[in-house]
Amino acid sequence: MPTPASTDTAGSDAVRRVEKVADEFEAAAEETERLGRLSDRSVQAIKDAGLMRLLAPEEHGGYQVHPREFGEAVMATARRCGASGWVAGVVGVHPWEIAMLDPRVGEEVWGQNQDTWVSSPYTPSGIAEPVDGGYVVTGHWQFSSGTDHADWVFLGALTGDGSGRPAASPTYLHVLIPRQDYEILQDSWNVIGLQGTGSKDVVVKNAFVPAYRTVSHLDVAQGIAAERVGRTGTLFRLPFAVLFPLGITSAVVGIAEGALGQHLAYQRNRVNAAGGRMKDDPYSLYAISEAAADIAASRSQLLDGVTGAYAQLEAGHPITTKQAGQIRRNQIRCAWRAVNAVDEIFARSGGNAGRRDNPLQRFWRDAHMGLQHFIHMPGPVYHAGAVLEMGVDLPDHLRGVI
Template identity: 30%
Template sequence: MATNPTIGEGRTLIADSADALDRVRGLLPAIRERARMVDEDRHVSDATIDELRQSGLFNIVTPKTLGGSELGFADLVRVTAEIAAVCGSTGWVYGVLAGHSWLLNLFPAAAQDDVFSNPDALIATVFRLAGKVEEVEGGYRLQGGDGRFCSGIDFADWVIIGNGITRADGSFEPRFFVIPRSEIEVVDDWYTVGMRGTGSRTIRIADSFIPAHRSVSLAEMLSGNSPGANAHKGAIYRMPFADIAPFSIIGAPIGMAQGAVRNFAEQLGQRLSDAGDVELGEQSATYARIAQASAEVDAALALVLRDAELIDRAHSPADISPLDRARIPRDWAWAAQTARYAATRIFEASGGSGIYDGHGLQRVWRDVNSAAQHFAFTWDSAMSRYGRAASGLKPSEFALPNRRK
């Protein structure tokens, strides 16, 4: 539990799943209107972030002990998908900033106090940051830090980074650290084919002292058994982070594909509203394409929600079996890749007009293909891990990706 009794004061709370959906749907018309500007500016609208703050949606999975609504990851996936259906970049940034705050629950209570003393604080992440960390009196010193793909950095107050320390005996201990935004330089290098509006730029940290209480070992993160996690009542705050983190972003590619199918079908209906029977009949292949793509996206969402609800219902991390732990990443990867191909199926039917910058479908197609490139959604490795587990073979060990991807 937070040691500061004022933590979380002033936050807007969300009552339940229906309340969360009502709140986000009230914001969607404005988010949709800003989508093209977000892509062109490579920056989510400041107005949108302010509206999301005021709605309380950023605190959807924050524990009640820290002033949050503590709804669960199924609701986070649903809300992220709703936003991404009208603006992919905004949905992705929302998912990161709302979901990755969960990681802070595994840090010591004093770190939680540091961050949430500001009830509006937002947290970004770089899971693997280059640079050297040394253990010093009172904490750690990070020098020469450099890491890419810091989604949400434009709005973050703190950043959780992954690195590690070399012990006196030469052994290396992977650790996570939380660092204030004021000590971070942002490099404007986010020039990409898709998800341009996420502004997922490179960060650099030249020299930073990190107090000891703002760090937690990877071993504790993977077990979910840390002093900070044990301070919260809900089992979701004691889950291994490898079972949780991608729930923050998987709603985005699914939502993007939902938006592509929905918008294409609506536009087709408008175009054919005055058509005769012959012309309507000639579009049978297009109707079938819409049906197949929508079924694929519905299946992807249903699969991910089943897994999220399993996590949300758990009374203990022990309720999640080893096979569940292999299946959940399988489903993340399958859902993301299925969303990618469903959106591509729709884009193929858009014709030559779909390639123009002013056509919204090409933006969605770029965004969903970019989102599906995330390492958490890597098809081959996720399928291999599940196949090993289903066959009763020893699972591979979790490791942060040792590459700049």
């Protein structure tokens, strides 16, 4: 598939590794969607490109790359296969958080296999009842992307009151659970887009989780969890709301770039119903340029946000609440801008664009499904962003969104 001219694919080592297996991602994309999970071929391509090791700590075979490089690699993957890029962006963040836990956790997860995957989600859909040495966790979580290929799962849970309900003032925890302690509901993922991500439900019933395999969401959100285990690297001091959305939105931007590439290839030789060549149609060409500019703007703004945050921490300056709010606001706008651009070119691709054998329709569906993730909900984040721009104190109920 041709790469949009606005996309720089020659930059990082991570992107170059993705480019080496790009044909594998493209060739396996249809099978991945049909299976409702990543195909074995797609999984192997992700491993060959080292995508899950990009943010992992060096002592466990990780690359500890600059987050911009991670975002670029996710985009390069999603440009070929939306589902593969999505899983790389979501699952690829988890090694970053494992590095913030007790060192015993890294040994448990990667001691025997440095390619072990960890899925999620972080939504607090479970209860963690405090017991001696840890917690007993029970719950039901949706949207565990890539879970069929993972041996562990990060889950969000609220501390309980002893009766199966949240405590009066619960602590929001991220808990890490091994595969033998949770069930994957295999028939729980039947959607119109990103079908190949296999984002199925997981269920946990009374699983004991030692305290060292848990971390407070607030500590991760504020970027202080790493300090508590002695990690001082800039990568691990980034706030959760700066790094976690990067993988997801990078996948959406990459999917949009893939849609643009498919549209360009299709329009190049297309003849419309009146016999005119689309490459000579000034109205369609106008739409192409406008969409290409918007997708390129989304790419730049998203990567610039995390790059600026990283540089500021590297220089010894903390990220302010206002800056975090701006990064989150812009990250959401990047996703919406990119998907709106996809709509503009898809609407000008003719009826044949909707045929199942035309990859463009898969990119279009994947883009819209990616936009449904809660990390792309604009309302509360835009509200918080506007309040911060005015210099007004942020209400407590909005602090959690950034």
